[in-house]
Amino acid sequence: MTDTRMRQGRAALAFSFLVQGVAFALLVTRIPAIQDRYGISDALLPAFLAAVPVLAGVGSVVTERVVRRVAPSLVLRWAQPVVLLALLAVGVGQGMIQVALALAVFGLAVGALDASMNMLGVSLQRAYGRSIMLGFHAAYSLGGIAGASLAWLGAHGGWALGVSYAPVVGVLLPLALVGSRWYVDAAAGPAGEAGGTGNGRGVAFAVLLPFCLVMSFAYIGDSTVSNWSAKYLQDVLGSSEQTATVPYNVYMVMTLLGRTLGDLGVRRFGAAAVVRAGAVLAAAGFALVAGAPGVAAGMAGFTLLGLGLCVLVPQTFAAAGRIGFEKGGPAGSDAAVARLNVFNYVGFLVGSPLVGVIGDAWSYRGAMLVPMVLVLVTVGYARSFEGTGGRYGDGHERARAADVGRDGHRL
Secondary structure (H helix, E strand, O other), X not given: OOHHHHXXXXXXXHHHHHHXXXXXXXXXXXXXXHHHHHOOOOOXXXXXXXXXXXXXXXXXXXXXXXXXXXXXXXXXXXXXXXXXXXXXXXXXXXXXXXXXXXHHHHHHHHHHHHHHHHHHHHHHHXXXXXXXXXXXXXXXXXXXXXXXXXXXXXXXXXXXXHHHHHHHXXXXXXXXXXXXXXXXXXXXXXXXXXXXXXXXXXXOHHHHHHHHHHHHHHHHHHHHHHHHHHHHHHHHOXXXXXXXXXXXXXXXXXXXXXXXXHHHHHHHHOHHXXXXXXXXXXXXXXXXXXXXXXXXXXXXXXXXXXXXXXXXXXXXXXXXXXXXXXXXXHHHHHHHHHHHHHHHHHHHHHHHHHHHHHHHHOOHHHHOHHXXXXXXXXXXXXXXXXXXXXXXXXXXXXXXXXXHOOOOOXX
């Protein structure tokens, strides 16, 4: 496999991450508009919102089985258009049943999409022989910022959901389909040539448990910021309604910055050191938010959270994929990523209700200490990340030689 082919695959996959960031942000930031369009009651809304990550978990589990027979690139090639079309269906549906079906399809397809994207990212990083995984997730963060900005324009302009979604889907869908031609299953060759050789069943859950916990804790922290930052700043710290919208934007920008620079940190200091530093920064951010005397300190806390949490998820996928590869070859890596991806949705489901329950029963300042403790636990698991991303041993070099093939070029 040539250097050019690998670079094309890397660019195509980064674009896929960006498109997914746009699509997901367009959905979650227009939830009030979706609720108004379909007359979804406040009592029923949580069930609709919970159904998406639950079905995404199902989609990830199904993907683990599907990629035993077909290449992950083929799953990604068709999952992404389905996500975009389901998003459009949410915007143009005419009744409760239609939006329920559209959200169900969106959830299932997102699970397949997230799993297959990260499978390809892990295998490309293995072929490159250095950390590139954070760069893919940086593209996702950039897409999220773009999607949230487009959603703001639509809300500010009073556009109907269909009017907001249709142009975005109309542009991104054909580009995603064209870009999918350059996906690379690095362990096997160009997209669609072959699947893995193992069955992936040698990856015991006990081996993946540290990474599953880190993934859950990271998404509990992320969902805390996305769901509670505005309310916390306004109700607890006394900010204005306009100012209360700023922390999440700052968080997303810091996430983009941290992921853009993160691969360099992994190459220089190793993944374990970066994960450890990210967990400590995130814990410090939650501590600062919990004890903030005013709005400025709260903003600083959310800034630290963006820089800290952003490195945990990409490195967790990379580490689990490496362990899976060692246990079961390319198919073992794919299976490990798919199983780990389920805990993305577990954290998302647990995080927001957890903070709400503790906040109502005790205080929202106290509730911020719970994700702080959870991300601190990640420091204890940092050693599990050694050998991932920037400091591979001889075993990795042998794997890389097998992945890249006879060309032997440095990428």
